Amino acid sequence: MLDELLTDKRIKYAFFGLLAIAFIVIVYIVWIPKNNELEISKYTAYDENTANEALREKYVKTITSYMRVGNTEKLKELLNSNYLVENELTAEECINALAKNGLLSLRIEAINPITVVCGNNVLHTYIVTNGTNREKVNVFETYPNTYTMFFGDSVIYQDIDVSGVSQGVNFEISKMTVKNNQLTYEVKCTNLSSNSIVIDTTSASSVVVATKSGNVYTLIGGINSSKDVTLSKDSSINMTLDFAISMSEAFNISKLSFTDVYVNNEKVLAQIGM
Amino acid sequence: MEDKKNNKLYLIGLILTIICLVLLIQLLKKSLSKNEIYDYANMESIVNVMYKGDEVVARATYMTLNDIISNYLDSYIDVNASISDGYKAYYDVLSDSYKDYLSRGQYEKRAVAFLKKFLVGENDIPAMNDVDIIKSIYEVANNEYIVKLDSNFQKEVAYIGIKLKNGNTYEITYIE
Numbered sequence: 001m002l003d004e005l006l007t008d009k010r011i012k013y014a015f016f017g018l019l020a021i022a023f024i025v026i027v028y029i030v031w032i033p034k035n036n037e038l039e040i041s042k043y044t045a046y047d048e049n050t051a052n053e054a055l056r057e058k059y060v061k062t063i064t065s066y067m068r069v070g071n072t073e074k075l076k077e078l079l080n081s082n083y084l085v086e087n088e089l090t091a092e093e094c095i096n097a098l099a100k101n102g103l104l105s106l107r108i109e110a111i112n113p114i115t116v117v118c119g120n121n122v123l124h125t126y127i128v129t130n131g132t133n134r135e136k137v138n139v140f141e142t143y144p145n146t147y148t149m150f151f152g153d154s155v156i157y158q159d160i161d162v163s164g165v166s167q168g169v170n171f172e173i174s175k176m177t178v179k180n181n182q183l184t185y186e187v188k189c190t191n192l193s194s195n196s197i198v199i200d201t202t203s204a205s206s207v208v209v210a211t212k213s214g215n216v217y218t219l220i221g222g223i224n225s226s227k228d229v230t231l232s233k234d235s236s237i238n239m240t241l242d243f244a245i246s247m248s249e250a251f252n253i254s255k256l257s258f259t260d261v262y263v264n265n266e267k268v269l270a271q272i273g274m
Numbered sequence: 275m276e277d278k279k280n281n282k283l284y285l286i287g288l289i290l291t292i293i294c295l296v297l298l299i300q301l302l303k304k305s306l307s308k309n310e311i312y313d314y315a316n317m318e319s320i321v322n323v324m325y326k327g328d329e330v331v332a333r334a335t336y337m338t339l340n341d342i343i344s345n346y347l348d349s350y351i352d353v354n355a356s357i358s359d360g361y362k363a364y365y366d367v368l369s370d371s372y373k374d375y376l377s378r379g380q381y382e383k384r385a386v387a388f389l390k391k392f393l394v395g396e397n398d399i400p401a402m403n404d405v406d407i408i409k410s411i412y413e414v415a416n417n418e419y420i421v422k423l424d425s426n427f428q429k430e431v432a433y434i435g436i437k438l439k440n441g442n443t444y445e446i447t448y449i450e
Contacts, residue, residue, distance in 0.1 A: 015284050022292045026299055040349075041367045041443045043342050051333035120331045144336045145406040 017245045038150045052115045058212040059139045060110045067128060070104045072113060080140060082157035083150035094151070101133040110137075118156070118178070119251025125154055154247070155179040164272030167261055168193030169231070171272050176250075182220070183209070183250040191231035193263075199229045199270075200260035201239065209274075210242055210255040281323045303370075311414050312435070312448060314375035320433050320450055327412035339411060339421055339436055342444055344404040346434075350389040355399050362386050369437060369445040388449045391425035391432045418447065 046054070064072045075098075076091040084091060100102055113126040138154050141147040156178045162170040168191060168229040175186040191197050200206050204218040211217075220242040229237045243250075257271035295435070311323060330336070349360035365373070365381050376384065394403045409431075410421045423432040433447030 011281060011284055015288055019291060020290055023295060026292070026295050038363070038366055040345070040363060040444065043338060043436075043438070043444050044440055045442055046334040046337040048332065048334050054337055055333060122333065143331065144333055144340075144408070173295075225380040 037041050048117070052117070052122055052124075055122075055141065055144055056113055056115055056126075056139070058145075059124060059141070060113065060126055062192055063137065063139070063149060064108050064110050064128065067098070067104050067108045068106050072099075072104070078147070078149045080148035080150040080157075083148075083155075086157050086259070088154075096133065098151075101135065102130045103128055103133060103135055105130045107144075116154075118248055119232055121251060122155065123154060123165055123247065153179065156247075162272070162274055165192060166258075166270040166272055167197070167263055167268045169194060169197060169199070169258075169261070169270055171256070171258075171270070172230050173256070173274075178216050178247055178250040181244055183217075183245045183253070185241045185243075185256070187239045187241055187256075188236055188240065189229075189231065190236035194233050197231045198262040199231065199237070199258060201229075201241075201258075202260070203260065204259065206258065206260040207241055208257050208259065209245070209253045210250040211249055212254045215249065215254065217245045218247075301449070311418065312371065314372065320420060320435075320448060323414055324412045324422070324433070325418065327414035330411040330413050330419065335413075335419070336408060336411060338418060338438065340408055342436060343408070343434060345419065346446075347389060347392050347402045347404040350393070351400055351402055355401065357400055361389060364446065365442070367446050369447045372445075372447055384449055388432060388434070391427065391430055392423075394426060420448065 019195050044221065046169050054251075063078065065071075065076075072095045075095055076228075079091050079094060083089075095104075107130045108128055110128055113124065116123045116125075122141045124141065126137055126139075127134050128137050129135075133252060135151055136153070137149060137188070139149050140156060156176070158176050160173055160176050163170060165171075170190040172188045172190070173185050174188065177184040178210050189199055203220065204220075207219050221252045230236065253274050255271055255273055257269060258270055261268050261270045302440045319325070346361070346364060348362065350358060352358035352360065362378075362382055362385075363380050364385065368376065368381065373381075387400075392403045392407065393400055403426055407423045407425075409424050411422075412420045414420055414435075415437075417436070418437040419434050420433055423434065425432045433448065433450045435446065437445050437447050439445065
């Protein structure tokens with residue numbers, strides 16, 4: 001009788017023991033992701049620096065290869081149109097200048113690469129040289145593999161279309177120019193109300209821009225338009241507003257504020273989002 | 275005699291319990307890993323899912339996804355410049371939900387249709403166009419992306435869904 005009970009108990013222990021082992025094995029087989037073991041499921045992660053570096057290398061390689069073989073058509077396609085307009089140049093003239101300086105040559109090398117992140121854009125600069133002459137090349141990338149190039153100083157001209165109404169005034173920003181430590185906006189202000197409105201820009205803090213991270217920048221020099229401006233109904237004024245701001249910050253502006261605006265002699269704040 | 279009968283009953287009980295366990299655990303795993311972003315069976319258009327996400331401009335994400343996609347496309351051509359079945363191995367890289375929806379055979383059909391969108395070649399030597407093909411990237415969930423690709427044929431847009439996971443592994447969540 002005792003023997004029988006013992007045998008039964010052993011079977012029971014064996015049963016539950018096997019069940020526990022089976023449970024562990026099943027969980028392991030079903031749950032452990034198999035593709036972690038696969039080589040093809042692994043990837044190399046980039047960070048912003050290595051990604052920008054890889055893209056810059058690619059652009060440099062493409063542009064210098066065009067310069068080495070004298071592929072002028074491809075070079076012309078890459079030229080930044082705003083750069084040509086602002087400098088009153090044609091693509092032909094631009095490429096001819098390169099050829100004249102011996103910069104369409106097999107001996108072209110690219111040196112001193114620098115990358116500046118400008119909001120959602122990236123500016124890569126480097127020097128191309130044939131050993132004797134040199135030229136600064138700027139590559140302005142708006143999206144990976146979408147870029148234009150221009151030569152000389154790193155000045156970015158961008159047509160923008162930002163507008164907003166505040167305190168009865170319509171502010172329209174049509175163009176921005178960004179160069180080393182300076183941002184310039186072309187702004188048209190139109191009085192849409194029946195009130196008499198004065199926009200005073202005589203002090204540095206009368207117009208300020210704020211970045212997404214909360215940094216605030218004031219006007220350079222303070223006076224950038226014809227002192228204070230009185231606008232009657234439907235009249236407008238064009239202003240050129242300069243701010244001392246780094247290139248990387250200039251593309252992160254989120255707000256433009258006019259702090260010295262007077263509506264019927266009452267001081268108000270007018271601001272638009274960017 | 276009685277012992278032998280008992281042993282058999284225990285054995286049958288053990289086998290049945292193990293079968294139930296397998297089914298139960300698989301069911302539990304499926305319900306836990308269910309992808310809430312894609313309802314593959316009822317999905318009318320990937321575009322609807324895509325535009326619910328945020329467009330990604332981060333260069334790091336772009337380059338990471340670009341490498342993954344290039345490797346996948348290149349799996350269709352072998353070192354001798356012939357069509358390869360290397361893409362078949364990528365079935366194991368599909369997400370669990372996508373694998374539940376697509377059998378291996380269905381995946382292979384779908385993968386070939388997808389990969390052919392990038393097939394180019396002169397003089398009968400096939401090659402894959404995997405240069406600058408990313409048109410836009412949308413993050414539809416944390417580290418989960420839908421990438422819109424430029425195919426060789428203007429009218430045919432291609433999409434691939436990729437989820438980046440911990441430990442630098444990824445899974446493919448969708449191809450079209």
